[in-house]
Amino acid sequence: IPKGEPCVKNVTLLASAARTSTSNGDTMPGADNYTSADVLLTVSAASGTSPTLDVYIQKLLPDNTTWQDIIHFQQASSTVKQLCSFVMSATATPITVQTAAATVNTQVATLLGGVIRVYYVIGGTNPSFTFSVKADFFA
Numbered sequence: 394i395p396k397g398e399p400c401v402k403n404v405t406l407l408a409s410a411a412r413t414s415t416s417n418g419d420t421m422p423g424a425d426n427y428t429s430a431d432v433l434l435t436v437s438a439a440s441g442t443s444p445t446l447d448v449y450i451q452k453l454l455p456d457n458t459t460w461q462d463i464i465h466f467q468q469a470s471s472t473v474k475q476l477c478s479f480v481m482s483a484t485a486t487p488i489t490v491q492t493a494a495a496t497v498n499t500q501v502a503t504l505l506g507g508v509i510r511v512y513y514v515i516g517g518t519n520p521s522f523t524f525s526v527k528a529d530f531f532a
Contacts, residue, residue: 400531402427406450407511409437409525417512418526420453427481427508427530433527434466434475441454441520445470448513449493450479450507452454462495465501469522481505 407418424430434448450464466475481504493512495501511526 399532401456404416404435404528404530405525406432406509406528407513407524407526409435409523410475411438411521411523412439412443412513412515413519413521415514417451417513418509420508422508424452424505424509424530427532428481429478429531430505430528431432431531432464432477432479432526432528434469434473434477436471436473438523439469439471439521441504442518443470444515444517444520446513446515446520446522446524447497448511448524449495450477450514450526451492451510453508453510456507459510460492460510461501461503462491462493463501463506463509465495465497465499467498469524479505485501498504 446469448466449462451460464477
């Protein structure tokens with residue numbers, strides 16, 4: 394952890410807003426300064442016909458192009474709060490790179506990564522979700 398940084402850092406990874414199509418949030422550098430995180434997904438509104446929301450936390454791989462899923466929250470179709478506690482894993486076992494393909498409701502055993510982002514996939518007919526993603530990072 395850099396000198397002067399707190400042992401716990403609260404971050405809004407994706408501010409609450411209504412969204413209607415697949416996209417990603419801004420990147421957050423410096424995640425590798427922390428060893429674990431509590432990540433909270435809050436869906437405060439959902440509408441449309443058969444709406445679905447898949448939210449991923451991804452890390453940028455060393456090629457600075459490819460994103461690896463590290464968390465895939467349970468698919469949402471209505472209002473919900475979901476918490477995922479991520480603990481860094483120094484696994485030596487190779488893993489297959491997955492971009493928006495990790496199994497629903499899973500966490501990949503890996504290091505947290507230097508740069509992370511939120512990626513989300515919205516489906517259904519005329520879907521709209523209002524949601525946010527916040528995290529506490531721990532040193």
